[in-house]
Amino acid sequence: MPPSAPGMRIGLFGGSFNPMHQGHLLVMEETLRRLELHALWVLVTPGNPLKDNSSLPSLEARVLAARAMITDPRIRVTGFEAERGFAYSWQTVDFLTRTMPDRRFVWIMGADSLANFHRWQRWRDMAAKVPMAVYVRPGAGRRALASRAAATLDHAQLDETDTALLARCHAPAWIYLQGRQSPLSSTAIRAAQGTN
Ligand SMILES: Nc1ncnc2c1ncn2[C@@H]1O[C@H](COP(=O)(O)OP(=O)(O)OP(=O)(O)O)[C@@H](O)[C@H]1O
Numbered sequence: 001m002p003p004s005a006p007g008m009r010i011g012l013f014g015g016s017f018n019p020m021h022q023g024h025l026l027v028m029e030e031t032l033r034r035l036e037l038h039a040l041w042v043l044v045t046p047g048n049p050l051k052d053n054s055s056l057p058s059l060e061a062r063v064l065a066a067r068a069m070i071t072d073p074r075i076r077v078t079g080f081e082a083e084r085g086f087a088y089s090w091q092t093v094d095f096l097t098r099t100m101p102d103r104r105f106v107w108i109m110g111a112d113s114l115a116n117f118h119r120w121q122r123w124r125d126m127a128a129k130v131p132m133a134v135y136v137r138p139g140a141g142r143r144a145l146a147s148r149a150a151a152t153l154d155h156a157q158l159d160e161t162d163t164a165l166l167a168r169c170h171a172p173a174w175i176y177l178q179g180r181q182s183p184l185s186s187t188a189i190r191a192a193q194g195t196n
């Protein structure tokens, strides 16, 4: 796990990162700045439980490729979920909030992920443990805001003007972040490379 210190506000950005692209970097830059985070941990998943992972490159290859794209020293890329045997994000969040109660973790996801969040294992428990920042993504905004998770968590949505407070809030709390957008996706990059 990356180093950290008590009181730090840490963004958790989980993904397949097959491969990492400029859209991910944009989300990281924006959330670091606007949420006033001290650090951001890129959690490279051993495999999204909702995806077919049969042709997913190794965790090590994805971690190394992601690290090669990162220059900001506040961003650390880790595959620790696999080392711990965590298959589901609630396990990661449960572990981090239990073992490091003096850090302020925030889960970061793109709008397309919120649209499917109600299909994640124990998603309500997860939303009750960490604040979440949902970043706008082209073509996904309407689905995200009309999603089951958005409706269920409606009472916990903060106004975008409170973005800097999110990491200091108790869960459940979430914010839908508008801003600069990237149309990039790993699927499109794999298709262009002929690796799909
Ligand atoms: N262009 C983008 N804008 C905003 N969020 C994004 C963008 N690309 C990816 N994300 C978010 O980054 C996280 C990791 O995404 P992931 O590694 O699956 O990339 P992807 O481009 O969505 O991949 P794929 O096309 O293989 O599904 C997810 O929360 C996803 O919503």
Ligand SMILES: O=C(O)c1ccc[n+]([C@@H]2O[C@H](COP(=O)([O-])O)[C@@H](O)[C@H]2O)c1
Binding pocket: 013, 014, 015, 016, 017, 043, 045, 047, 048, 049, 050, 051, 087, 088, 089, 090, 113, 119, 120, 121
């Ligand atoms: O815990 C779950 O049930 C779950 C279901 C779908 C996705 N996730 C997590 O969501 C993150 C984004 O996944 P992906 O493949 O869209 O990049 C990544 O950390 C996955 O492990 C988690």
